[in-house]
Amino acid sequence: MLPGYKEKQNWIRQIASRLEPGREPSDDELKRLIAAEVSSRTQGSSLSLNEKSQLIRHLFDAMRGLDILQPLLDESDITEIMVNNPDQIYIERMGRLEKTDLSFDSAAHLSHVISRTFGRANKLVHERSPIADMRLEDGSRVHAILPPAAPEGPVLSIRRFTGIHPSMDALVANRTLPEAQAVFLADAVRSRKNIFISGGTASGKTTFLNALAAFIPEHERIVTVEDAAELDLSGRHNLVRLEARTASSDGGGGITLSHLIHSSLRLRPDRVIVGEVRGVEAYDMIQAMQTGHPGSMSTGHGNSSLEMLNRLSLLLMTASQLPWEACRRMVASSIDLLVHLVRQADGRRLVAGISAVTGFEEDRFQLSPVYRLRETADPAPCMQETSKASCRPVNRPQKIHSAARLAGRKESVQEKKRP
Structure with missing residues (x-):
């Protein structure tokens, strides 16, 4: 049987005493x-060779890793680890949430793991500064909240950095979006459209x-400007x-996204x-x-x-103190294409829509739909190209609105707005 928190600390203290100082x-x-x-x-105990190996791994994880969470970090198909309290540890695997059978011995055990993990990165998290973020050596993002901000006990979340960045071809193969729309977006990127x-x-x-x-x-x-570096x-x-x-x-010592965008x-x-x-930073x-x-x-x-679009406008108004309508017009004139993603109940990520932002008139954003996802009872959703005239399934690459036509449509809208 593996040692509990207090017994494990005794083991660790004994091992640490054998380390060379400095x-x-x-x-x-x-x-x-x-x-x-x-x-x-x-020596002389009834522990099997396998049980001794497990104990060695358990102690090593406690000293160098994230204790009982380390085996989860070592599994490549786990994308997120969520600790609600010492007895509730969830993971996201292949897009689905699962409750594990792991648990910390106590809130003190969980707090110790959090403090030690952040301490390795020279970051403090305690009662006076109970919320902290850090990045592990493998790029995974860690977010911790301690009491009093979390009144029921420490909370921990780890978003794994898998190092896997699917290409657009892979996203098409996974039915995240149709090939025709992938071609359209690639053309828009090359044509320098703001997306x-x-x-x-x-x-x-x-x-x-990233794709x-x-x-x-x-x-x-x-x-690139990021809160935590994830783009590859x-x-x-x-x-x-x-x-x-x-x-x-x-x-x-704080460096904000606004500062970085200005510097960029x-x-x-x-x-x-x-x-x-x-x-x-939306304003910047x-x-x-x-x-x-x-x-x-x-x-x-x-x-x-x-x-x-409305949320961006609100962020602009907060940052600039400009009138609401002026902020909405700024957003409309800045963004060419808006891609909306959804996460299905089964964990799949899909492109739900692609819209061209063609202007702001009559107190509303003018959006021209390029693509909309039609949900069906079939596990594989029907992917459709949308136009004002028709709505037909896209089964293969076909010619759709080019980025050049998109630019022309936007410019014509802007011309109409000029006196």
Whole structure:
């Protein structure tokens, strides 16, 4: 039987006492020390060789990993780990939520794991600063909330960084969107259209943004701005990556997305890609789209295309104090295409719609639908191209609105608005 929290701490203290002061052992060295301690303390016991191996792994995970959560991190098909309390640990696997049979011994055990994990990154999380974010060495994002912000006990969430970024071809193969619409979006990226991706939590926005960015011509200079670096544009020769940083407990050292977007514009980018906007940085992103950086892209949380546009307008009004209508017109004139994603009950991520933003007239956004997803009882949804004249299934690549026609339609709308 594996040791509980208190007994495990005794094991760890004994092993730590054997470490050379001031020197951090390698993983292999630490495993040898743990194995020697286990061999010494279990001599003459009834533990089998397999049970001793499990104990060594358990102690190693407690000292170098995330304790009982480490085996979950080592499983490649788990994308998220959610700890509601010591007895409720959930995972997302292949798009579905599952409750595990794991549990921490107590809230103190969970708090200890959180504090030690953040401590390795020189970050403090405690009662006076109970909310913290960090990134693990493998790129996974960790978010922790301690009491009093979480009155029922510590809460922990880990979004795995799998390193897997499906290409647009893979998304088409997975029926995330039809091939014709993938061709259309690739054409729009190459034609330097400003594209915004909306969707709910875990709907695949970053994955889709990453796939779109692959169509940016190689000779262009890209600057990415993210709250936590997730985009993978490896192989690009002219790429600058910027990442925000939360302020320390004394309020210093913070770097906001707004600061980074301002800085990015001084780096002579051809395009600016903002991982996600959810605050005042929306104003800076819209300004970037309007000031000589066409082809920029970003994502945001929204339950529909129209809701996303209104949400962006509200963020602009909050940041700029401009009138509501002026903010909506700014949004309409900045974004060319809006792609909306949804996450189905079975975990599949799908493109629910693609809309061309053609202007703002009569107190409403003018949207021209390029594609809409029609849901059916069939597990494989019917994917359709939508036009004002007809709605027909798309079974193979076919000629649809080109990016050039999209640009012409938008310009004609703007001409009509001019006196």
